[in-house]
Amino acid sequence: MDDQPKEGGEGDKKIIHVYPLVKHSDMQEEMKNEAIDMITTACEKYAQNYELAAKTIKEAMDKKFGTYWHACVGEGFGFEVSYETKNILYLFFGGNLAIVLWKCS
């Protein structure tokens, strides 16, 4: 994990963490790592367009691990999902983004 502490403009040091932080996941380790990679790339690629990012994540996951994946990318939302067990990933990224990724066919 890479943490890149940045200095905020304010008076005292404000450290902003941007690394992906897995908040909740019951995935297999391999799948989780892959998913984190995908999310990282997608969110970095479409930093301004969450919809596109979510779409990219979803499609990549569908391709990689079979249908049907659902992805949510946003700064503030609530969710309550049913998912196929061992197929959820809830992580924070970039300091202000939350991404939920789950599979439910």
Place this chain on the structure above:
Amino acid sequence: MPDKANTSSTAASLTPASETAEEFDDESEEESKIRVRFNVRGLLRVFTADFYCCGLQQQIRASSLGSKHAGEGDDNDNWTRTSRQLLRPADQMDLTETELSEEIPKILSTENRHLPQNLVIYSFKEGAYIPIPKSTNVVTIFECEGSAIHIESAEAKAQIARDGVDPRIAELKSGTQTGATTPDLIDRPEGTPEQGEGEGSEAGGEVEVEGEEEHKEVAVGTTGGPKKKLTNQFNFCERAALTCSNPSRSVETQTVPPPRSQFGANVVQWHIYDSYNEDFDRQTREKEKEMMKEKKPGLQKHAELKRGDAKNKATEEFNRKYLQKCQILERMVNQNIFDDIAHGWLKSFLTISTLTILIKDFRYYEDPSDEFREDDGTLLPLWKFTYDKCKKMSVTDICLNTHYFDLYAVCFGSFEFIKQVSEGCVCLFSIKNPSFPEYRITTESGAMCCDVHKKYPYLIVIGQYDGNVCVYNLQMGTKEPVYVSQGVNGKHSEAVWEIKWGEDMQDGEINFYSLSSDGRVFNWVLMQNKLTLTTIITLYLDVPPVCGPDGTMIKLKASGTCMMFHPTNKEIFQVGTEDGLIFKCSTAYSSKYLMVYQAHYLSVYRMDYNKFNSNIFVSCSGDWRVKIWEDMRNDPLFIFDLGASVGDVKWAPYSSTVFAAVTSEGRVFVFDLNVNKYKAICSQQVVPRKKNKLTRITFNNKLPFLIVGDDKGTSITLKLSPNLRLLCKPPKKQGWMDQHTLQVQKLDRLLSLVRELPEGGQSTENDPVDDATSN
């Protein structure tokens, strides 16, 4: 079969009577039924059966009526049982019994009798009445042409003639359909024509049939093929077979759906922020842990050592605390153990009431018998100091600590070349604790000599039998030397006999000098972490070189046995050698001797400068003699023969004229030249003569006792009786003079006597010898 044939035949004959059917139809529509019949020709005809059973119906109707009546009668019977008279109609015929039993058959016919037989119609064409053909009462509802043909029909015959079908089959077929007339033909075997002939009545027909059969046989014979069904030429229908098809089944299953779970959360920015912070904290903590872990492998050993050290330190500290206590306790115990000695003294001092418990201390004991002696004194043994491990070693050196007067170091080793010890030992004893040494230092080979630094009383330098020297710092512990000589060239090649700390060098480096029997004097400087060595002097003998191997010339060296430094002039030192010479040298010149004394006949064991006059020194030797010398004087001032090899001699620190010597016979001699120039004022056997030898002697600097060492590892403290330590009484006129000047004066006075009379000196040389020998 015959019935069928009948019906079919009647049906065939019914056709003309069908005209009347309509009448019956009206009456009984409900009862009408449809009959299906195959006629002989194969035409299916359907018609109502009502017409031929009309009579029957009437009868049935009548009987039903009758039954009705009978039913009524029954009812009447039930309630007019008593009368039992049968009512009978009036017009009923009375019939006789025979008439009643006669059977009257009723024949039903299909012929409609009501139909007019002879209806005519006028034909204008012919101009005459012609009969109208009889209308039939047959109504054709359905007609279906069969494929079979009658065997006897012309068509069948033509077909048989054409195809040659087995006539029997055809017969069989036709037989089943044609009726009662044919079975006979079928069943009859071909080979029985007589039987057929015998029947007679139908002979003509039979012949005809037989002819047919023959014809057919011919056909069969010609074709010879399998039986073939006769088929209608025009409406032939092929027969097809259909196998039963597999029944289809439908089966359904359902798998268990994959397990599902629920998860929900609310994403808000501060949650994200908090999570990141939490995680970061955790990471930093882990990193720290890892750092610790990383440090570990590299520094594990170190850490372990450290830990070990810490542990050791802790235990050491603990031990030190307890050690102190234990030492005090030990001393107390020892004091109690040796209480009887003290007690003994106490007894002898009973008269002195002022004596307190302190009387136990050795320092307050004075031999009271001295008062009654003229000049002689005694030595009272106080304590014996031994160390179990060194019991078989001899005391090679005794060195007083300059700081603690009660502490002294004893070197254990061996003087014997043959009986060398495997390891040496240096013990520092305190007279407060006779049972156990305060410090113990173990050396690799026998310790031959040691010296305690004056400035740094914790520094001890030890010379060993193997030529090595080592420096111990008692503050750092006694296990490892602080400095040790290294290598073959970095040490003496023979035993180190005397070792002395030198004055600190100009830049404050601590250094010491060592003398070995290899004839060299080294100066060792304690550098940062090693000893550096410089040769001060090599003691070459003043004799021509000796031939060595391969024509080399070897300069003989004197092997030194003892060395002493001038108390005031630190450059000057004297070396006694094995061949009895004493060299006076200076550290400034490495090749020249300041003076050479032809001192003894055997090796010089020890020398000592007078504490008050450094021009005077004493030497002892294996030639039994103790000689007192003045600096730069070839001849000794005094010679004393002690009757045995003299191991050591020392000037007393308190008197300029007192010195003590020990001999190998176990005697301690104390001389006071001021009292007796010829004889020792005290000569006392301290150890058993045959068993032990005394090797070394030292005066305590402060307290009036001697320490002597023997060759059994024992050092004994001897209390000097008052007569042995007489001090100078200042003259009445010069009461202000201090003891030191008085002592110097005393010695000078004595010396002046000797110096003035060189001849007398000679005489004095002889006299003590005589004395000694006389002893």
